[in-house]
Amino acid sequence: MRKAAAILGFILSFVLFSPTVNLAQEVYPNKPIQIVVPFSAGGSLDLSTRLLADKLKDVLGQPVLTINKPGGGQALGAGFVATSKPDGYTIYASSGATFGFQHALNPSVTHKLKDFAPIAAIGSFPSVVVIRSEIPVKTLKELVAHSQKNPGALTFGSTGFGGLNHLEFEMFKVLVQEKLNVKLDIQHIPYQGMAPALTALLGNQVQYCNLPFSSLVKKHDGAAVRIVAVCSPKRSPFMPETATAGEQAFPEMDGNNYFLNYSAPARTPEPILAKLEAAFEKVMREKELQDKIRQMDIQPHFMNAKDLQKWLEGQVARWEEVIRKANIVTK
Structure with a gap:
């Protein structure tokens, strides 16, 4: 025991x-x-x-x-x-x-x-393509045409080098080259996040951005900036009036959710x-x-x-x- x-x-x-x-x-x-x-x-x-x-x-x-x-x-x-x-x-x-x-x-x-x-x-x-409202651009093809007429005049702001919206910009450049035989002359300026990139756009430090869509972007649509395309297979319920990239001849960009x-x-x-x-x-x-x-x-x-x-x-x-x-x- x-x-x-x-x-x-x-x-x-x-x-x-x-x-x-x-x-x-x-x-x-x-x-x-x-x-x-x-x-x-x-x-x-x-x-x-x-x-x-x-x-x-x-x-x-x-x-x-x-x-x-x-x-x-x-x-x-x-x-x-x-x-x-x-x-x-x-x-x-x-x-x-x-x-x-x-x-x-x-x-x-x-x-x-x-x-x-x-x-x-x-x-x-979705990701959205956003342009300063004073730039006479309402579609992706008009963006290409404006860049051709004004080489080097536009700058593109992203949320960081190698981030998704930077790569979306690079994808767009590749597609424009392949589809239209046009080389976009637009400088890329990276920022550290969406908020500083949007601030730069609103302050006219850059004129063009691909940004993740949110209320922060929507708030300024039609005022300081203009959303010209949504990168999604279907139009967003939050902005049904905005055409998709696919509707504007760039369907390859519609998967950028x-x-x-x-x-x-x-x-x-x-x-x-x-x-x-x-x-x-x-x-x-x-x-x-x-x-x-x-x-x-x-x-x-x-x-x-x-x-x-x-x-x-x-x-x-x-x-x-x-x-x-x-x-x-x-x-």
Whole structure:
């Protein structure tokens, strides 16, 4: 009996005090979670992430913080997350798949899509082509014609070198060359996020932008700026009067939709990823959050981790082809 009791005591002490089986260590989350936004504060991705984080804290039972890390065409924020501890406490926010193909633009960028584990996407919105209102341009073909008549007069502003709207601009240049045998003479000026790019457009520091559509852009449409095309297979319900790029002879640009998506570092344990995915899905069922996202002119749309992975892989392949054709390299 004494021997049996001694053995039982040893087993109980191992279970209670061994760090490998300490139940307290298995609880997730037990401290604040940070979501890294690779842009300056004030853009659609930043604002929608803050709305999401406020809801996630109630479901996960811990503070969810939004951290802005702009720079390097999103490479700074993406690299930070890719090299973070894969424990579920650092999440990357993106409006596309730039973090998956940055290495094709810049050899110094080491992270790739395989360095991230998708969690979910929460909403979609198209890219739009925006021109200063005093520029006599209402269509994409008129944009080409204006550039031909005024070589070097227009400047294009993006949310960062190698970002989606920069690549959309490069795609447009390639298509104009292929379809119309015209070489666009427009200088590219990168900014660190949507808010500074839109500010530059409103301040006439640049005259032309491809921007993710949001209430920030819509607010100025018809005043300081004019939306001349929506890059989506169908016209947007938020601006049904604006023709798609496909309706203007550039259907190749109609797949330039943005999905607000979130990923963790690769090798994050599956139970943690599953808990995060379930939390994202739960908060996205809330009508209040859906309505707030719609107010930003973003269409609420939950996409699970499996479907998000497929979408990201397709986007990486699509934009790596554009990078190759346009021969884009880091300057």
